Amino acid sequence: MKNNYIEPQKEQTVLKAKPETVSFLLAYSKALKVTECNGIKFEGNLN
Amino acid sequence: MEVQVNDSTLIKNYISGDERSLEILIQRHNQRISSFIYSKVMDRDITEDIFQDTFIKVIRTLKRGSYSEEGKFLPWVMRIAHNLIIDYYRKSRRLPKFEGGDQFNIFSIISDEKLNIERQLIKDQIDVDLRVMIEELPEDQKSVILMRIYKDMSFKEISENTGVSINTALGRMRYALINLRKIVEKHNIVLTN
Numbered sequence: 001m002k003n004n005y006i007e008p009q010k011e012q013t014v015l016k017a018k019p020e021t022v023s024f025l026l027a028y029s030k031a032l033k034v035t036e037c038n039g040i041k042f043e044g045n046l047n
Numbered sequence: 048m049e050v051q052v053n054d055s056t057l058i059k060n061y062i063s064g065d066e067r068s069l070e071i072l073i074q075r076h077n078q079r080i081s082s083f084i085y086s087k088v089m090d091r092d093i094t095e096d097i098f099q100d101t102f103i104k105v106i107r108t109l110k111r112g113s114y115s116e117e118g119k120f121l122p123w124v125m126r127i128a129h130n131l132i133i134d135y136y137r138k139s140r141r142l143p144k145f146e147g148g149d150q151f152n153i154f155s156i157i158s159d160e161k162l163n164i165e166r167q168l169i170k171d172q173i174d175v176d177l178r179v180m181i182e183e184l185p186e187d188q189k190s191v192i193l194m195r196i197y198k199d200m201s202f203k204e205i206s207e208n209t210g211v212s213i214n215t216a217l218g219r220m221r222y223a224l225i226n227l228r229k230i231v232e233k234h235n236i237v238l239t240n
Contacts, residue, residue, distance in 0.1 A: 015085055016077045017098040022070070025102045029069050034110045041111050 054120040062109055073102060076121055080128055087132045097135060101128045173238050180230050181223075188223035191216055 033044045052060075054072065061068040080101065085094040104127050108114050114123075162170060181189055190209060194200040200208070205216045231238065 014078060015081050015091065015094070017073075017081050017095055021095055021099050022073055022077070025073060025099065025106065026066065026070055028103060029106045029110075030066055032106060032110055034112075043107065043111075 058109065058114065058120060062112065062114075069106070072120070076124060079121070080124060083125060084128055084132060087129075088135065093135065097128060097131045100131050104131075176236065176238065177227075180227055180236075183230060184223055184226055188219050188226065191219040192223045192227075195220060 028045075031045050033046055035042045035044060052068075052071070054075075057068040057072050061072070077098075081094055081098055084097045084101075085091065088094055088097065101124060105124055181192055184192065187209075191205055194205045194208065195202070202213050202216050202220075206213045209216065211219075230236070
């Protein structure tokens with residue numbers, strides 16, 4: 001009887017972004033420079 | 048013992064130029080954000096793309112100094128990811144169009160089941176005419192046809208409702224249809240759609 005009242009557990013997929021994606025983001029962050037001139041913000045990618 | 052620096056401190060440090068703080072933030076929330084995205088799109092490559100786009104937005108916002116939700120970093124990132132998931136579904140809904148050429152007309156295999164306005168008007172008129180003709184029938188036949196056609200009752204239900212046997216109800220239905228045909232022929236009524 002007990003089995004009738006137990007809902008099947010949904011399989012939760014746990015995953016992480018690949019290390020390549022993380023290192024890309026870190027490299028992007030390092031390369032991105034924001035400069036403000038006369039109240040306007042300019043984005044520059046110093047790669 | 049390692050002391051865990053909270054998100055808002057890491058954000059402040061990152062804005063001040065400490066790139067290592069961003070790495071900690073990404074690693075700290077990587078699993079949660081990736082799993083959230085994956086639970087919506089169910090594709091690992093798309094999850095990776097959306098994760099990357101999410102953090103590009105995060106990085107740009109932080110570097111531009113536009114971030115103001117101090118202490119609510121994770122919900123903010125999740126909201127960005129959520130919006131990107133919606134964008135992804137919007138884009139993927141734009142399926143390639145299939146257009147017919149000289150050899151093949153797409154409308155030959157698909158059609159709209161609904162009546163057009165002209166046919167709907169004709170149908171409405173037929174319904175009205177039929178109702179007028181039913182009113183001309185004897186009372187016992189009229190009640191059987193109303194219950195069967197308009198109230199969708201079974202002959203068993205009709206027999207119980209009218210206090211007659213099923214065979215009598217069937218007989219009344221038969222006579223009702225015969226009489227309706229007679230009225231149609233007598234008055235040259237055209238009932239077609």
